[in-house]
Amino acid sequence: MAASVAGQASSEAASQSASLQPVMQALETLYRNPDKAAKDQANAWLQDFQKTPEAWQTANSLLLAQDLPLEPRLFAAQTFRTKTTFDLEQVPSSSRGSLRDTLVTALAAYASGPRVIQTQICLTLAGLAIQLTDEEWPDVVKGMTSKFGNDASTVGVLLEFLTVLPEEVTGNHRIPVETEHFNLRVRSLLGSNADEILRLLTMYLQAPGITSQIQSSIFQCLRSWLKAGEIATTSLLDTPLFQFSFDALASDDLFDVATDVICDLIHETQEVEENMNAIPQIVRRLMPLREELARAGDDEDKVRGICRIFAQAGETYHTLILRHQEDFFPIVQTLIECAAYHDLDIVSITFRFWYLLGSALGKRKEDPSLMPFLQVYARLLDIIVGHLRFPDDEATQTAAEKDEFRSFRHFMGDTLKDCCYVLGSKDCLNRSLQMIRDILAASQTSGSEPRWQDVEAPLFSMRAMGTEVSPTGENDVIGSIIDIIPELPAHPRMRYAGLLVISRYTEWIDHHPDRIPGLLSYISAGLESEGDVAAAAGQAMSYLCQDCRRHLVPYLPQLYAFLGSVGDRLEPDDLITMGEGVGHIVSTLSPQDALPAMMQFSQPALELIASVSADASSSRLDLKRANIRIDMLERFLETIGPRFQEALPADCATKTVGDAYAVIDGLLAKHGSAFWIHQSSVNLFRRSMTFFGPHARGILPALLDRMSSLFQATGFSGYLWMMGRIVEAYGATADDALKASFQSNYEKVSSKVMQVMENTMPREVPDIIEDYVEVSACILAELPSLLILSPIFPHAFRAAVTALTLVQPSIIHRALDFIRAIVGHDALAVAPTASQPGTPLSLGVNGGSNGYTDPSSPAYAAAIRNVLSSQGDHLLALLLEGLVTTFPPEQIQLVSTIFRVLVSGFPRECLSWIGPAVEALPSGAVGHADKVKFLERFGQSVERGDLPGVKSALTEGLYRASRKSRERSRMGDGGGVPMGGGDPEAVGGYVDR
Structure with missing residues (x-):
């Protein structure tokens, strides 16, 4: 008998070893084999293996084998987490208690680490706790506390579990539980345990010999319960945890986590009227931190933490600040010091506060008692303008730092707008203008050129604040700004900034047309420059033409002459912008005046294109010149649109359209194989059709011939x-x-x-x-x-x-829409003949009448049915594959419609097509069991003629199963090792937490 038992044990061990071997080999390949294809294959195998019922026992064996390397044990822990989330139905109800006990035992075995495995087991237990009932796992928190809370060596494990529990309950949307069960479980797991958690954390905090590591874990756990909304601030006030949160800021080891706790604590008092007993105690403990901020100096980490705390307080209590100045104004004073700090990442922490406070101040800025706040915002404006300044030596910045700074300047511009809202745009613009005047005066006194950085920063601020200025107001300030720009030194960076300021105020210039002549000269000079200055001048010209177009009509000859003299010297984008600008001006003219003006603008461009086309020796540069003119004409016509279409004379169809087309067609005949010419030409043709409308009908056959022949050739x-x-x-x-x-x-x-x-x-x-x-x-x-x-x-x-096999959403949508129009064509309402498959369609999905009377209906129906009889199986297979793999979620409704139409018109065929199509679906997208369930539901629905049932089988059955698989894949990061993340949307039919 003993020999028999020993033999049986040996056989089980051998069987277990055999089951582990493939997993170990796959993990070895994943982590050690340099071949990417082999890694991908191993990863896919492991993810498929995780879905099998056998994975439970294999994971258990790997997890308990502590002599194995970290990777297989981590894989085991994360496999438990994945299967507990997605495959708990594989475990009979009677065995789920054993699963819990197995995991608790494993957690005890890893009490000393590694931490990453501890965390995965804790997450698994938390996910299991959510899904089990009170009868299956009662008193979860008390039970875990009893198991791990009485030994110093396991307290860290308990705190980790208590930390992840509320995070999983409130944040893991993948766990499939019904709403009623979830609500009951939340009360059991969290609501009824808040007081116990506070007691427990307080006890551990006061325990003798406590380490900073345990203190950090206490804080992390406290944060988790605070953010879950289970611990009220008022309850925390009466515990040592409250004061210790502030005291811990003095510890380098605890500073960061203490900062997080205090910010969370303040955030939880955002219902200020309900927390008026707690808020004064919090604010009172903030005041000593002002001195800490002053002492922090260049310790950016400490400054950042203190700034975060005050910013959270300011944002949360911004309504109280105005009501109780004496108590709360120090928060404002502290935040203005933070805003003045040299690190812009720290400066940005304050921005939301200035917006919130400014929104409240702007409505009461005439109140004399608020003068201290106005003074703060005046200082804030000066500080932000200072931060806008480029460094004296830009070579000290990397390319990435330069890009980041330029981007951040626009972010700071929003805070300048907050200053405008509080102080008024006139005062803010005056402050920036005075900065420039002071700089120029100092320069004149010293006899040296001002640094461009000193002038550019206030210029940028003027541009940023421009959106807050009424075009009809602030006349004296804006007028002074417009007047000073041409007087600035001719440094390229100052000219660039000045031109962009002009761009911002063209709406104001529209109300002051006397400024236009001088500005046109200044902008035109900029267009003849190079690089950024020319680009800024092009933008300024575009906005000037757009906003001041009614005043620029007399200047059209000047603009045409300018184009004729410098056109080839302009950058392509600037020339195209000129086309847009002239289009804006011409669009204001009457038809009888507009048409000659259009011809005057277009003729030089067409002549240049024709000359390049006629010259057999035209170079690539010549072709580029011609192509830019095409782009300019296209932008010109786009700007004008169809407004003059009805006023075009009769000979326009035969002469103007024909002549213009002949020029472009001549270029295409010789150079249509140049990709950029092809792009520009078709865009011009598209705009021309909009502009000329029916007048272009005469050239269409020739245009179609040219398009088809060029497509065939290129x-x-x-x-x-x-x-x-x-x-x-x-x-x-x-x-x-x-x-x-x-x-x-x-x-x-x-x-x-x-x-x-x-x-x-x-x-x-x-x-x-x-x-x-x-x-x-x-x-x-x-x-x-x-x-x-x-x-x-x-x-x-x-x-x-x-x-449908492509991955671009726009292509998929267009193809599905076209297919729907075919398979749901109203002609299919005609009864089929004996030689054609299908049944009369009765859905009317294309909006037509089911009683289709078009004489071509039988022929249409026959052609569509013949196509579907030969291609329907392939169509259905790709629809299913796209549904569970690459189709965007917004296309699922369209796929469902196509399926319902197919089933309505071709029920027998669909039943024969569906099996092979489902069988061909990737196993990683839909598991075998889900495929079987879908085929059963789909077949029953088709047999009953139940079209809603077909939709349900697709969307609530197959698509939901594929989403579950995708969620599972998103938890994986190599070798089926789940790492979290993914789509937070709950699977349809389950609670969306």
Whole structure:
């Protein structure tokens, strides 16, 4: 008998060892093998293994084998956490108590570390505690305290569990529990234990020989319960924990965590009227910290912590500050000192406070008792302008530091706006203006040029505060600013800043047109400069033309002359901006005045393009010059829009449109294979269609021919895209000749697309597939017979189905929309013939009548049914795959609609297609059990003709299961080792906490 028992034990050990071996090998590959493909394969295997019921026992064996390396034991601990979260249904109810005991035993075994495994086991126990009932695991906190709280060697483990428990209860949205159960469990786990936690933490705090590590753990636990809202500040006041939170700031080891606790404590008193007994005690303990701040000096960590505390107090008590100045004004004084600190990261901590206090002050700034606050905001403005100043030697900054500083300047600009709200924009602008005047006066006295940094900072502040200025007010201040800018030294950085200030105040200039001549000269000089100055001048010119366009009409000849003289010297963006600016001015003219002005602007550009096109020796630089003119014309027409369309003369269709088209077409005939010319030209054609409208009809056949031939020659999808725009604009009103042009050119591009798709992976040509689906959708909407009754139709549909394999959301949406329009076409309401699959469609998903009377309906229906009979299985498979893998959540409703339509029209076919499609789904996306459940629900719904049931099977069954798998994957970080994170949205049907 003994030999038999020994043999059985040996057999079990051998079996266990055999089950562990694959896991150990996979982990070894994951952490030691340098081959990425092998690592990925091991990672996938481990994640799949974690889903199996066998993983429970394997994880237990690995976790208890303390002689193993850290990696397999950590994998085991995190496997327990994952399975407790997602697979608890694999454990019978009668065995869940044993699971709890196993985990508690494991936690005791790791009482001395490693900490990372302790944490994972604590998280697992917390997740289990949420899911079990009071009968299955009563008195969780008391039980864990009894187990771990009486021995100094295990107190740290208890504190870790008590820390993660409220975090998991309030923050882990992955745990699937019903709402009623969750609410009951919250009261049992947290609400009824708050007093016990305070007692426990106080006892440990006062224990003799307590270490700073345990004190830190006490604070972390206290923070967790405070943030969960389970410990009220008033309860904390009566314990030593309250005073010790402030005393701990004197300890270097505890300073950071004590800072966090105090900030949380203050935050929990945000219902100020309910906490008026606690707030004075908190504020009284803040005052000694002002002296600590003064002594901190260059200790940035200490300054940051103290600043955080005062900022939290200021934000939380900002309404009390105005009501009780004597008690709370020191908080304001402390925060202005923080704002003056040299570290901008610390400065930014104060910004929200200035906004909140300023919002309250702005409504009462006439109150004489608030003068001290106004003085603080005046000082704040001076401080922020000082922080805006670039360093004397920018070479001391790295590129990243320069970018960060430039970005932060705009952030500081928001605080300048707060100053404007409190002090008034006039006073704030005057302060910045006076800074510049003082700098210039000092420079004149010394006979030296001022540093550009000293002038640029207040200039930037003027720009930042510009949004707070009324265009019709502050005349004297803004006028003085506008007047002083051209008088500044000609340093590029000062000119750049001055031009941007002008950009900000063009609305004010519109009300003071007498300033325009001088500003036009100043801006034009800037355009002839280089680099940033020219870019700023271009922006200033654009805003000036946009906001002051009614006053700039007399200056059009001057602008045209300027363009003619310096056009080729301008940067491309500046020339394009000029096109936009002139467009704004021309748009204010009457039609009879606008048309000559437009011709005067456009003719030089068209002539230059024509000359480049005609010159066989044109260089790349010449082509760039021509291309910039195309971009300029495109921006010009975009700005004007269709406003003059009805006023165009009759000969516009034959002469103006034709002549202009001939120029661009000539360039395309020779250089349409240049990608940038292709891009600019199709954009110009698109704007021209908007501007000319029906007057462009005469050039459409030639334009379509050119677009299709260039697409065939180059494969540039922009030519394809342009065909879609033409169909969209003119398809509904096309005559027979234009329809014939549409059809022939659609067939040409279709042939090219099919060729590309045969020879190229779809992911390498997503733009071609997207634009081809777009063209096909436009034809379906405007000229359906050209698509549905064409031999091209099956290929076009296949292209749309192929688009579902791509990952770009815009392509997927367009393809799904096109597919829905096909499978739900109203023609399918016609009864099928004996040779066609399907049943009459009765959903009317395309908005048409179910009693479809179009004479082409039978032919349409036959073509659609034939396509679906041959491609429906592939379509359904890709819809399912996209649903559980790559489709964006916002497309799920569209997928559901397509499925319901397919089931309605092709029920028998769908039943035959669905099995192979589900079987082909990646196992990592949906588990086998979920696949079986879905097939059962789907099949039953189809047999009953239950379309809502089909939707439910998809969204509440298959999609929810895939989301659960995705949540599981997001918890993984290599080798199925869950690390947290992921989508916080709860799985549908479960409580959203």
